[in-house]
Amino acid sequence: xxxxxxxxxxxxxxxxxxxxxxxxxxxxxxxxxxxxxxxxxxxxxxxxxxxxxxxxxxxxxxxxxxxxxxxxxxxxxxxxxxxxxxxxxxxxxxxxxxxxxxxxxxxxxxxxxxxxxxxxxxxxxxxxxxxxxxxxxxxxxxxxxxxxxxxxxxxxxxxxxxxxxxxxxxxxxxxxxxxxxxxxxxxxxxxxxxxxxxxxxxxxxxxxxxxxxxxxxxxxxxxxxxxxxxxxxxxxxxxxxxxxxxxxxxxxxxxxxxxxxxxxxxxx
Numbered sequence: 001x002x003x004x005x006x007x008x009x010x011x012x013x014x015x016x017x018x019x020x021x022x023x024x025x026x027x028x029x030x031x032x033x034x035x036x037x038x039x040x041x042x043x044x045x046x047x048x049x050x051x052x053x054x055x056x057x058x059x060x061x062x063x064x065x066x067x068x069x070x071x072x073x074x075x076x077x078x079x080x081x082x083x084x085x086x087x088x089x090x091x092x093x094x095x096x097x098x099x100x101x102x103x104x105x106x107x108x109x110x111x112x113x114x115x116x117x118x119x120x121x122x123x124x125x126x127x128x129x130x131x132x133x134x135x136x137x138x139x140x141x142x143x144x145x146x147x148x149x150x151x152x153x154x155x156x157x158x159x160x161x162x163x164x165x166x167x168x169x170x171x172x173x174x175x176x177x178x179x180x181x182x183x184x185x186x187x188x189x190x191x192x193x194x195x196x197x198x199x200x201x202x203x204x205x206x207x208x209x210x211x212x213x214x215x216x217x218x219x220x221x222x223x224x225x226x227x228x229x230x231x232x233x234x235x236x237x238x239x240x241x242x243x244x245x246x247x248x249x250x251x252x253x254x255x256x257x258x259x260x261x262x263x264x265x266x267x268x
Contacts, residue, residue: 065083121150124183143180150185159239166257167179196253201249210233240259241257
């Protein structure tokens with residue numbers, strides 16, 4: 001005679017022993033998959049870090065050689081052209097490593113915002129200064145409208161990544177037109193706008209561009225993983241802020257970030 005053992009749940013439903021065994025097996029499988037994802041993220045992080053360090057050194061060497069040859073008269077054109085191409089290739093690989101690091105870091109349950117006293121204006125000036133040569137080369141010079149200092153409490157690395165991704169995006173899609181980056185304060189908030197006059201984004205695409213691996217243009221038009229805006233959204237959200245886009249096709253785009261002015265990190 002077969003015995004069916006039933007268990008009463010808090011809702012009054014009954015679960016058989018077979019059902020409980022099934023639930024237990026599912027829970028074990030979920031735990032196994034969670035551990036596998038964590039191991040994958042750790043592997044990606046380590047691999048990307050180990051790849052990025054030598055590539056960064058290589059990129060600096062290539063760019064130094066490129067700058068020297070471009071300034072020296074009589075350098076064969078094929079050497080200059082080759083260094084330009086090599087510079088672009090190495091940059092692409094460094095960006096891919098950065099994307100892998102972003103995925104592993106932001107997908108991890110261990111991700112935490114590091115609140116520190118930060119001069120947001122200084123970070124912005126440094127990022128824009130670093131990207132200015134690429135913007136000029138792309139035909140989209142950057143007009144920076146910002147105070148000399150703007151102190152608050154944020155994650156310095158996070159705000160640096162947010163600015164880099166938004167300005168790089170504007171350079172990529174700027175269609176050889178000027179870019180305006182503005183920073184100012186509002187009551188209780190700091191406001192950052194990055195405006196380009198490029199290809200713009202359709203209303204349909206605006207609804208999805210902050211999701212991972214989503215792009216408003218095809219990979220054939222512009223290379224990349226489609227992670228930059230996802231990273232921006234995750235980091236801004238983690239600091240309690242918001243990011244929005246206003247755009248019309250062919251009229252350019254404005255990405256607007258609003259962050260709380262800071263967070264009190266004093267003891268007590």
